[in-house]
Amino acid sequence: MNPRILEIRKGVLEKNDVLAASLRERFRKAGVLVLNIVSSPGSGKTALLEVTLARLLAQGYRAAALVGDLATDNDAARLARSGASVRQITTSGNCHLEAHMIGDHLRDWALEVEGLDFLFIENVGNLVCPSHYDLGEDIRVVMLSVTEGEDKPLxxxxMFNSSDVAVITKVDLAEAVEFDRDQTVANINSVRPGMTIFETSAKRGAGIDEWIAYIVAQRDALKSPAAP
Amino acid sequence: MHELSIAYNIVQIADDAARDAGVDHVDAVHLRLGQLSGVVSEALWFGYDIAARGTRLEGSRLEIEDVPAVIFCSQCRTEHALESIQQFCCPVCGTPSMDIRSGRELEIAYVEYSDEPAHP
Known part of the structure; x- marks a missing residue:
């Protein structure tokens, strides 16, 4: 028996990465800002998206959302009330979204990304698995609510390190749960130095103006003359 | 548990490569796993045995090489392994850094096989 070596040197998720890169190219051409939103279950992704979609639509922007869940289309039904185009991706037990799911749903959806300013992808509630899977997004947004504990980033x-922006949600409950804001910000910065952080309450409206201004500026930067 | 679906990806890539090279049975797969990959070795081994069933990799070993998280420090002008993935700063001078040089790997380096046919 002679041991032999066969070189492979291939990323395990190469298929996903290649697909994500082609999605990203398509999104760039269309001039649509794509945000991949990740968090643990119950941290308020859908509530913040509801407010965000309503605000963007009221300002005349065209926005749509793809919503991933293991089962049920409750979240999509909630978001559709904002008037935005919304499509549910039911993953049948899969704990994260993958690039092919985004590609497949965009193909089957009577929606032209070319006609959009914003596309939100609400990932499955999970802070582990979605970190591996590039979906072709411009910005990965990680959310954590004040009820979850200051050490979540640690x-x-x-997940936190691979994200671009952090949104702290439910700040209206901060006092009741004795949320240590400074410790949380320090923990985020320890894991992801220099991260942009928003502190919001979808219910009371705190921080929403800043959040909306930020994503609008990011989308404008895409459409600026510097972009092809 | 995403390790199972990652294990299926590993098996598929290695099985395809073995088929293309005319290799009937693989003895081991060598994987480079970064500290920042978020993949747990134990769960991967467990999933690997399941995923390998009925393929050219059945009964093979999964060898995992852990790749440390390394940052470039702009102050020290040099690369350093992180002391902890909870602290993205230079272990020597404390300067924060997001200039990550390694640690995200999730890559099949090579497979081992024997040039005599495996036991049927």
């Missing part, structure tokens, strides 16, 4: 470094 517990899930890959």
């Amino acid at each position: 517990k899930y470094p890959p």
Whole structure:
């Protein structure tokens, strides 16, 4: 028996990465800003998206959302009330979204990304698995609510480190749960130095103006003359 | 548990490569796993045995090489392995850094096989 070596040197998720890169190219051409929103279950992704979609539509922007869940289309039904185009991706037990799911749903959806300003992808509630899967997004947004504990970023470094922006949600409950804001910000910065952080309440409206201004500026930057 | 679906990806890539090279049975797969990949070795091994069933990799070993998270420090002008993935700063001078040089790997380096046919 002679041991032999066969070189492979291939990323395990190469298929996903290649697909994501082609999605990103398509989104760029269309001039649509794509945000991949990740968090643990119950941290308020849908509530913040509801407010965000309503605000963007009221300002005359065209926005749509793809919503991933293991089962049920409750979230999509909630978001559709904003008037935006919304489509549910039911993953049948899969704990994260993958690039092919985004591609397939966009193909089957009577919606032209070319006609959009914003596309939100609400990932499955999970702070582990979605960190591996590029969906072709421009911005990965990680959310955590004040009820979850200050050490969440330290517990899930890959997810926080691979994200671009953090949104702290439910700040209207901060006092009731004795939320240590400074410690949370320090923990986020430890895992992801220099991260842009928003502090919001979808219910009371705190921080929403800043959040909307930020994503509008990001989308304008895409459409600026510097872009092809 | 995403390790199972990652294990299926590993098996598929290695099985395809073996088929293309005319290799009937693989003895081991060598994987480079970054500290920042978020993949747990134990869960991957568990999933691997399941995923390998009925393929050219059945009964093979999964060898995992852990790749440390390394940042470039703009102050020290040099690369350093992180002391902890909870602290993205230079372990020597404390300067924060997001200039990540390694640690995100999730890559099949090579497979091992024997040039005699495996036991049927």
